[in-house]
Amino acid sequence: MGVKVALVVFFMFFVLCSPFPVKRPQHAPCKHLVLFFHDIIYNGSNAANATSAIVAAPEGANLTKLASQFHFGNIVVFDDPVTLDNNLHSNQVGRAQGSYIYDTKNTFTAWLGFTFVLNSTDHRGTITLAGADPTLKKTRDVSVIGGTGDFFMHRGIATIMTDAFEGQVYFRLRVDVKFYECW
Amino acid sequence: MGVKVALVVFFMFFVLCSPFPVKRPQHAPCKHLVLFFHDIIYNGSNAANATSAIVAAPEGANLTKLASQFHFGNIVVFDDPVTLDNNLHSNQVGRAQGSYIYDTKNTFTAWLGFTFVLNSTDHRGTITLAGADPTLKKTRDVSVIGGTGDFFMHRGIATIMTDAFEGQVYFRLRVDVKFYECW
Amino acid sequence: MGVKVALVVFFMFFVLCSPFPVKRPQHAPCKHLVLFFHDIIYNGSNAANATSAIVAAPEGANLTKLASQFHFGNIVVFDDPVTLDNNLHSNQVGRAQGSYIYDTKNTFTAWLGFTFVLNSTDHRGTITLAGADPTLKKTRDVSVIGGTGDFFMHRGIATIMTDAFEGQVYFRLRVDVKFYECW
Numbered sequence: 001m002g003v004k005v006a007l008v009v010f011f012m013f014f015v016l017c018s019p020f021p022v023k024r025p026q027h028a029p030c031k032h033l034v035l036f037f038h039d040i041i042y043n044g045s046n047a048a049n050a051t052s053a054i055v056a057a058p059e060g061a062n063l064t065k066l067a068s069q070f071h072f073g074n075i076v077v078f079d080d081p082v083t084l085d086n087n088l089h090s091n092q093v094g095r096a097q098g099s100y101i102y103d104t105k106n107t108f109t110a111w112l113g114f115t116f117v118l119n120s121t122d123h124r125g126t127i128t129l130a131g132a133d134p135t136l137k138k139t140r141d142v143s144v145i146g147g148t149g150d151f152f153m154h155r156g157i158a159t160i161m162t163d164a165f166e167g168q169v170y171f172r173l174r175v176d177v178k179f180y181e182c183w
Numbered sequence: 184m185g186v187k188v189a190l191v192v193f194f195m196f197f198v199l200c201s202p203f204p205v206k207r208p209q210h211a212p213c214k215h216l217v218l219f220f221h222d223i224i225y226n227g228s229n230a231a232n233a234t235s236a237i238v239a240a241p242e243g244a245n246l247t248k249l250a251s252q253f254h255f256g257n258i259v260v261f262d263d264p265v266t267l268d269n270n271l272h273s274n275q276v277g278r279a280q281g282s283y284i285y286d287t288k289n290t291f292t293a294w295l296g297f298t299f300v301l302n303s304t305d306h307r308g309t310i311t312l313a314g315a316d317p318t319l320k321k322t323r324d325v326s327v328i329g330g331t332g333d334f335f336m337h338r339g340i341a342t343i344m345t346d347a348f349e350g351q352v353y354f355r356l357r358v359d360v361k362f363y364e365c366w
Numbered sequence: 367m368g369v370k371v372a373l374v375v376f377f378m379f380f381v382l383c384s385p386f387p388v389k390r391p392q393h394a395p396c397k398h399l400v401l402f403f404h405d406i407i408y409n410g411s412n413a414a415n416a417t418s419a420i421v422a423a424p425e426g427a428n429l430t431k432l433a434s435q436f437h438f439g440n441i442v443v444f445d446d447p448v449t450l451d452n453n454l455h456s457n458q459v460g461r462a463q464g465s466y467i468y469d470t471k472n473t474f475t476a477w478l479g480f481t482f483v484l485n486s487t488d489h490r491g492t493i494t495l496a497g498a499d500p501t502l503k504k505t506r507d508v509s510v511i512g513g514t515g516d517f518f519m520h521r522g523i524a525t526i527m528t529d530a531f532e533g534q535v536y537f538r539l540r541v542d543v544k545f546y547e548c549w
Contacts, residue, residue: 027518027549044242055239055256056421056441059410059429063242073421073443075239075465077256079287097286097315098294099258103463104445111464113296113479115315128314128326130511131494132463132481143494143512145313146326148340152210153363157514180519180549183210183363227425238439239422246425258422260439262470280469280498281477282441296479298498311497311509328496329509331523335393336546366393366546 029156030182033123035116035175036163037080037096038088041066043169052078066168070109071102082116086163086172094118100133108135112142116177118150125149127177129158144177155181212339213365216306218299218358219346220263220279221271224249226352235261249351253292254285265299269346269355277301283316291318295325299360301333308332310360312341327360338364395522396548399489401482401541402529403446403462404454407432409535418444432534436475437468448482452529452538460484466499474501478508482543484516491515493543495524510543521547 042050044064054063058073067074077099083090098114109132116127126149131142139159147154156179165171225233227247237246241256250257260282266273281297292315299310309332314325322342330337339362348354408416410430420429424439433440443465449456464480475498482493492515497508505525513520522545531537 042241053241053256055241055258058408058419058421058443072445073419075258075421075441075443077241077258077284077286079255079292095287097292099284099286101443101465103443103465104461109445109463111479111481113294113313115294115313117315117317126315126324126326128328130313130328130479130481130496131514132483132492134483141492141514143492143514145328145494145496145511146338148314148324148326152340153338155512155519157518225424236424236439238424238441258441260424260441260467260469262438262475278470280475282467282469296477296496298477298496300498300500309498309507309509311511313496313511328511329521331497331507331509335523336521 027180029178029180031151031154031156031179033127033177035082035084035093035096035177036086036172037082037116037175038170038172039076039078039080040170041076041168046169051080052076067102069105070107072105074102076100076102078114082118086174088172093120093123109133110135116175123150125151127151127154133160135162144179147179151179153181153183154179210363212361212363214334214337214339214362216310216360218265218267218276218279218360219269219355220265220299220358221353221355222259222261222263223353224259224351229352234263235259250285252288253290255288257285259283259285261297265301269357271355276303276306292316293318299358306333308334310334310337316343318345327362330362334362336364336366337362393546395544395546397517397520397522397545399493399543401448401450401459401462401543402452402538403448403482403541404536404538405442405444405446406536407442407534412535417446418442433468435471436473438471440468442466442468444480448484452540454538459486459489475499476501482541489516491517493517493520499526501528510545513545517545519547519549520545 040051042053055077056075061067080096081092082094095117100110100112103111112133113130128146129142130145142158144156159176161174163172163174223234225236238260239258244250263279264275265277278300283293283295286294295316296313311329312325313328325341327339342359344357346355346357406417408419421443422441427433446462447458448460461483466476466478469477478499479496494512495508496511508524510522525542527540529538529540
């Protein structure tokens with residue numbers, strides 16, 4: 001009888017222990033979102049459409065053209081529309097707001113610090129990301145460092161893919177937001 | 184008898200499981216602080232008093248006046264005094280150090296990345312925040328992404344309120360720092 | 367018999383509960399790394415060797431010399447080599463990429479936001495840090511706010527020491543990365 005109880009309790013343990021908070025040893029996400037965001041960099045002549053702007057540049061560079069040397073030293077501030085698919089004109093579910101910093105002289109890498117501010121019928125809240133983005137790699141993982149609202153206290157990993165780009169003015173990112181710590 | 188043991192164990196489980204670390208399913212904060220900080224932006228003539236400065240701006244803007252178009256593209260670096268009440272001249276308990284980035288062209292929003300560096304008899308340590316701040320909203324939630332010292336490994340949510348502002352030079356923020364993960 | 371089961375279960379609880387995820391009430395790190403990184407600031411004449419550049423400055427300052435007043439208002443973007451010892455020419459295990467922001471007018475402090483991108487036989491993945499760095503203190507603690515790859519979902523504290531500096535062009539930091547939350 002005691003053994004049976006022990007077994008039940010042992011089983012109970014594994015069933016019950018993980019949900020405070022929901023952390024999975026197997027590393028399956030407790031929540032998963034796919035978001036696209038669309039960045040149109042101001043180039044001196046597209047003020048009406050631009051969603052981002054170069055605001056800092058290294059010596060000798062200007063603010064209407066990404067710097068030579070892999071844009072090293074450019075800081076770009078953005079407020080980009082977020083959609084659920086790869087169409088810039090789809091219904092917006094929120095904005096991606098923050099900055100990226102080109103930080104390497106011999107290849108394309110950026111440091112991202114930004115927040116998805118979601119405001120749709122399905123999701124209301126913020127998701128904040130930070131990390132290195134080696135933009136030439138097919139997929140790159142960035143840390144999800146916090147959330148609010150529907151994403152209260154969440155943490156996770158965002159896998160970023162460049163979905164499209166046109167010259168140095170437009171690019172679109174697909175972001176798989178996988179939460180591993182949900183509350 | 185076995186059933187009784189199972190019940191006791193079940194109860195024990197709920198009592199004991201949550202404190203490793205202190206995470207509450209009910210989402211009551213495990214620690215709560217209210218801090219005020221005071222930002223005086225350098226405008227070209229207030230060097231002695233200013234606690235912050237515009238250090239980046241979009242094309243066509245300068246560094247002594249917040250940019251038009253809702254300050255879009257301005258990066259402001261700050262080292263602001265922190266007090267426990269809304270009086271700029273109250274005893275300082277620390278500094279708020281970091282930057283905010285105005286990131287929207289059609290309303291006021293900023294991206295915050297900064298740290299409360301507290302150094303008082305009550306609190307010694309740092310609290311780091313990051314996230315989107317839609318500054319026109321009465322209250323807005325930003326993620327508390329880390330802490331050190333008395334706030335070792337803490338995480339939480341900071342609810343920010345604009346407590347006062349004077350023109351484009353002074354503003355005061357009230358920050359309710361609610362930790363939900365304490366160590 | 368039931369009492370014996372309860373005791374076994376009680377013991378089981380302590381043995382099993384903590385590893386989901388590995389969080390230690392005693393605050394012993396679950397993983398520990400020592401990394402050095404080397405920063406060579408562009409000064410107008412060292413383009414070939416420089417690993418970082420001033421990209422923003424307060425009014426009146428320029429981008430080839432750190433600003434007066436404790437560099438207040440300078441933003442420096444960097445992509446610095448990371449080594450396991452204090453020799454700039456040792457084997458690189460990765461890069462430190464991001465920015466630091468000098469944010470005080472009456473002493474040296476910086477706000478760090480950067481990522482260790484490790485790519486060696488021993489470690490592959492990223493570690494992202496954010497926080498205040500009062501650079502004149504012998505040691506200062508900064509939050510480790512996220513990780514990917516080998517450092518999937520990790521959190522911790524990084525203790526930073528200035529290991530060496532030469533004028534305003536070269537400095538070397540030693541970083542003790544102590545993870546307290548491993549997955």
